[in-house]
């Protein structure tokens with residue numbers, strides 16, 4: 001089976017596809033890398049932001065609880081409190097302390113039995129709080145008591161937007177003798193924690209759905225989004241925070257959404273004056289990554305546009321780079337197909353790049369050399385043809401002429417006689433053949449030698465030519481035989497007249513090299529009439545027979561052959 005040879009792709013297609021594929025693959029690789037690294041980066045950035053926010057919240061909570069602890073320690077150490085004999089003295093100190101930090105909702109001092117001895121605004125004085133955890137733990141030393149709703153004070157304090165919730169800090173009061181005198185306790189309004197959270201959550205963070213949660217070890221949300229407070233949660237971030245870790249992660253929450261969550265823990269488990277809470281700052285993943293998603297689509301579109309532009313640029317560049325090669329290859333194809341350009345100018349001189357320039361120059365010079373060779377060959381061919389024609393003419397002349405006399409020979413006669421006959425028919429003018437044979441020529445040869453005989457033949461030929469008209473043809477057949485063709489005869493009798501004119505001319509003496517000789521001639525005359533058949537052989541035969549007749553009649557005379565129609569009649 002014949003296999004069609006595979007046609008390789010054009011250089012421009014090859015380069016264009018190659019460059020476009022490279023650009024495309026590079027763009028895809030870049031997009032994949034950008035997608036991977038930038039998404040990771042965006043996610044890490046968001047997580048770090050949430051983690052930092054949780055740290056800020058943690059630090060603020062720790063600071064306030066510590067501050068409360070310091071304040072309680074300071075007050076419990078004051079001599080006015082330790083040696084107080086009048087509740088008013090202690091109350092004035094406590095009121096002063098409250099003014100320094102309005103979120104101290106209530107500060108009070110008990111006696112050893114747990115009865116309020118003095119308090120801010122004398123609120124709850126003489127009330128028994130011995131069962132309250134802050135009193136119980138405060139007797140032991142500086143202690144913090146976790147978030148709890150207000151019991152007794154809830155009714156006494158002014159109404160607030162949220163129900164009163166407290167965090168308590170308490171410390172024992174020792175008399176000058178070192179004996180316990182009671183406990184000082186501070187009820188820290190939870191509003192403070194809400195304010196800290198509100199301050200940390202900037203409008204931008206709120207807009208992107210960031211939320212701060214403060215959660216107790218049992219999972220109860222102390223502070224958080226509406227609807228979640230005082231409800232329990234259980235998340236990985238919560239577990240990690242209470243395990244003492246801090247960081248951020250992506251996790252699913254009970255509401256079915258995925259959040260990025262920063263987590264940390266407040267307080268110090270070894271310090272009873274501190275409070276342990278988990279601080280979680282969460283943001284829905286969709287909003288946290290919204291900026292990145294927008295950016296991703298922008299990058300994708302820009303990449304596509306850039307890729308398209310680059311591919312177009314690459315294709316244009318490839319076309320520009322390969323155009324010179326294409327021009328050259330097309331030109332070579334044209335030449336190879338045989339439709340060669342006329343000259344060197346048809347091969348363009350290309351300057352696209354060095355290789356193409358070198359190639360085009362080489363091709364131009366090759367073509368120039370080829371053109372010169374062709375011209376030389378053409379010239380040589382012309383010369384050869386001219387020489388052949390010359391030689392052919394010479395050979396033709398040689399073949400057609402008698403070497404001794406230079407007159408046309410038998411071959412020439414055979415060639416020209418038919419033409420003469422055709423002319424006679426065409427022009428309706430008769431022609432004639434004189435068949436002439438010298439008389440006594442053999443004797444000249446025998447007596448004076450062959451050279452003298454040759455000379456005689458030359459002079460006889462010349463004399464016949466000189467006697468007849470220039471338009472008449474004189475040929476030497478062989479030996480001492482000559483034939484004269486007479487054309488355009490006005491009448492058939494003119495042939496006889498010419499023969500009679502020849503006889504005396506040939507009888508005149510011939511001056512040879514060494515001798516002067518005289519010969520005669522016998523001439524047979526045959527006339528061709530325009531209506532005669534075109535039979536050259538018959539015409540010659542009639543002339544020949546007439547010549548023999550002249551010989552037979554005594555030589556040195558003419559003999560007229562019968563006309564063709566007469567000869568036919570005789571036959």
Ligand SMILES: Nc1nc2c(ncn2[C@@H]2O[C@H](COP(=O)(O)OP(=O)(O)OP(=O)(O)O)[C@@H](O)[C@H]2O)c(=O)[nH]1
Nearest residue numbers: 437438439440441442443445450453454478479480
């Ligand atoms: N010198 C010379 N002689 C030739 C040439 N060709 C033929 N001859 C001679 O010419 C002679 C011709 O013979 P013939 O025509 O019989 O001789 P002739 O003496 O003319 O006889 P008739 O015709 O009967 O008068 C022969 O002796 C040939 O040898 C030639 O080229 N040169």
